[in-house]
Amino acid sequence: LPVFNSHAIESRLHHIPGLSEHYLYFNDDVFINRPVGAERFFHGSGIARIPLSPLKLGVGAPHPLEPAPNSAGKNTREVIRRFHGRFITHKSLHTPHPQLLSVMREMEDLGIEELERTSYSRFRSTSDVAPASTLHHHWAIATGRAVPADYSFRYVQLGTPDMRRRLARLAAGEDVDFFCLNDVDTDPKDRAPAQAAIHAFLERRFPFPSRFERVPRTTAHPAEPREVSHRPAARRVGRRPGRQARLAAPQEARRVD
Template identity: 25%
Template sequence: MPKIDIVYLWVDGRDAAWQHKRHDAFLAQQTAMPSDTTHHAPYGNVAGRYRDNGELRYNLRALSRFFPDHGNIFIVTDRQVPHWLLPARDIFVVDHATLIPAGRLPVFDSGNIESYVHRIPGLSEQFIYLNDDVFFGAPVMPRNWFDPFPALPCDLARINDGMTLQPEHLAPVNGAIMAGQWLKSRYSDYVQDARLFAHAPRALCRSILYDFEVIARDVFDAVRATTFRDWRVPPVITELLPRWMCHIGLGHRIERDTLYISSGDIDAERSWQILCARFGDLPFFCINDTCDNAPDNDPRLTRVADVLQHVLPTPSLYERH
């Protein structure tokens, strides 16, 4: 079986130059189209969306431990390189400008950015795409992700049939609603599955994405017109793409015993304890930064790095020492 490449999105929200770029883009949008800033998705432009808590460093440690036979690694970012990253023959930093037309930059909406990942030069046909806050937590067996089509983890969360896009809904919910509307308008036999897809590693095929980019041109064009997350324009990759894949037989849903940690939740400590106790037995886990605009020294944020260091103490080959 050919090796499976890995794709990450990464941003360092502490970078002063990047902060100025984000600030200027927001002001420009506010000046040119004041109504657009009122359509930003909930929590879509808070510090927690862009904060670097060291997740990528530990993600590479988890990858090295649990999936050492991976293919190339591609880190998609905006003119940034992690200061600790050690160059290697199988890891590449891909700038937004390599994938996104110059007239569409800068972009701060991950749904927009991820819609281009299949265009990464040299990317393998089968690849796994992760946000840097989604980690492998147990040995990876490629056949569990591609057999032969992608396996797509679903969540316990549900949506109700007949729901409509709403500003208070989180992106996955609006994404599922939009997906159902789009698919029902094109496939008379489509039946909406109430389950959301999980915050998970996303097993994808490059050729499938290229095909879907043509089929769903209207949706791709809409998400690629965003600068910041917009509740009216949900991501394509998280809900619409996997629902379409399952409907036409190019993918299938799976259920996994996983862990979702919301760092700002009142019961986060219990989740940290579960992670420590079950690390090595969880197929994957997600650490979502929900501390929003909290300062970087907030104890809830330092806890993220402390726990990751505890469960993944061994540096990977991609780290400077």
């Protein structure tokens, strides 16, 4: 750290202490639209339900002018071809990603060159693989631990002409489990209006913070904390004739006639 490459971060998620065999990975632009259960992501047998996209990875070698996920998918295709003799074609959806700890450990133990190189890549590169999405998913499918599945979701790309229409449908209660608010090279002139629209939508859709969120401060300049003494406060004891009043701690106070 610091690392600015989500692919590198994905390559180390399975090292989180206490992680179970079945877990979920979210990108920060993916939201759950309504309550969902584990059966959305895993069958009762433990087999993962993989959110494959109908969109294709494309052909040819990776190059810097294409989206980074495309290059990562092409590199993943070479890994799957080399280890499993399959030629993969599909991307993954922008949804939560079901993960199998055993799959991630297995790939790491094999010392896959592309995976190891990605884990050390501070910035995204055309040589990356996408460990937690394309690589994990197609490896799990190839080894019989996952199957393709349908996911109910809505994709919203910021700054596009149909952004507000899609947000309005979600705000009105569209019948989907998940949605993604993706920023793909939004034109600078469209950023402020898009940000305002997204902020208004999220405030309406999620009006209350979850228990995992920090509660915002209620004042712009909170008062500085005051030092609190744990000693009993001193109190004034009444005067005796001819003597000055004095301060005494409660346990030292004497009866005064």
